[in-house]
Amino acid sequence: MAGRTEWIAVDWGTSNLRAWGIDAGGSITFAASSDKGMGRLEPSAFPAALTEVLTGHVERDGDPLDVLISGMAGARQGWREAPYLETPANLARLAAASVRPEIKGSRLSPRILPGICQREPGAEDVMRGEETQLLGVSALIKGFSGIVVMPGTHSKWVELDGRMVRRFATAMTGEIFEVLGTHSVLRHSVSGADDDGDRNEGFESGLNAGLARPEMLVSELFRIRPRALLSGVDPAWCSGFLSGLLIGAEIGGLRRWTSGGEIPLVGGKKLCSLYARGFAKLGISTRMVDATDATLAGLKAAREL
């Protein structure tokens, strides 16, 4: 049974704000969320958004309360910029590198953790939020060294060695799926998709094509349209194919990063299971790490280090 709230863990993304109360033993005392993500807020609106989401969960008055925040709140266009750590980056330094915006007259004492950037010419990249999940992975899987894959709108591939982030890459797979399915000629083939059986068949076919020929992506993508016209495959099949093709091309293109070891997949269960199918075809085993579990484990570890 959870005790008194000792500190607050916050994941402040572009679209959402999520907060958890944590007691002295590390148990969750409450969970709260709102849609006041960084994308909707002016810098001056962050204090009120944080206060609002905590209303009813913590007393207005009392001793100073530590609030540890990861994610886009620390972006340049966020609450207060938390300058990036650079690769190779030691995740044990996250809390030490945090910034401390003040909320006047409040007991809330926020700290925003930094993201990580990679400045190597031709391999420039950035992350905000994932670094905290990676620290969580290092806490949840003791002694892990290898590749971590974080499927999503912008998938991250990360070479993690204990708490050191050696290098990483981002694939905009999820966003390409969304944008092509909504705004390109392919929208005619994928709209109204609703049959899960056909979707699964299409996914399998696309996954095989993407893994086998990631270099042919721009031509394999178009093929969805004539296939729908000529072979009569339905929108669910096409939507599955588009998803499988993009995920297959991501994994096929970045496979040189893998070295045979088990890959932690950090993200939502459904999406991670699609990636697991792709890796399985290369003979690579995976294990799922729930994204929220990783975030919470990372915030706890950051506070203790």
Add this chain to the structure above:
Amino acid sequence: MAGRTEWIAVDWGTSNLRAWGIDAGGSITFAASSDKGMGRLEPSAFPAALTEVLTGHVERDGDPLDVLISGMAGARQGWREAPYLETPANLARLAAASVRPEIKGSRLSPRILPGICQREPGAEDVMRGEETQLLGVSALIKGFSGIVVMPGTHSKWVELDGRMVRRFATAMTGEIFEVLGTHSVLRHSVSGADDDGDRNEGFESGLNAGLARPEMLVSELFRIRPRALLSGVDPAWCSGFLSGLLIGAEIGGLRRWTSGGEIPLVGGKKLCSLYARGFAKLGISTRMVDATDATLAGLKAAREL
């Protein structure tokens, strides 16, 4: 000097309608166009659109006038469907396979040329309009046998042997450029691009990356954003990089189609010159064929065969 209009050549695409009067010697007697492309017309509106664009150029009354049409007017959602020829397709059969919609009470006697489809499972593809340009290429470059590349919104790569289309593939390069630059996170990096010098540098860098690693496209694409954030490259550079990366990945992925021979590039001058730079990096020479020249040569050849 051009003589009396003997017949009318028409290129009826999705966005535009273009018509040319041709005399007995093959010279152009007039050129006319309108924005009444297939995409804006119900089937019943085609006769009026054609009549309207010819007003002032041909007499209302007189002997029947042959109107040879290529392009999307023959699509299922066009004026009258002109069923596809199948690969391997003999372009000498285009006119014989045309359909003849009627315009009641008019001297105009339209024929719509068919497109070509490829039914091979996993390599399904379609074209409408390009087949006429390919017949034009075979007339303009006597005895040509090899690969023809037709850069555009949907680029076509075609194995052409005299008048036989052996096989073809489509890369949606132009549309991906448009859609990602307008609707994805990359729009923040490419919008307001106006410096041609930086665009050229970015194009060169993207072209090299795409040619070298076409299989890495989904991750190379994202990199534009952090590069803009970290290295301060401007929107013109990013827009050039996006264009170069996509064209490079198209050429790099499909390079196995090439066999060292000179490649005719059919399209607009500016876009074709960008593709020529890509092929030159692989040691492959190219020659430009203006898209309108190819269309007109194709319509003339189709009428004579």
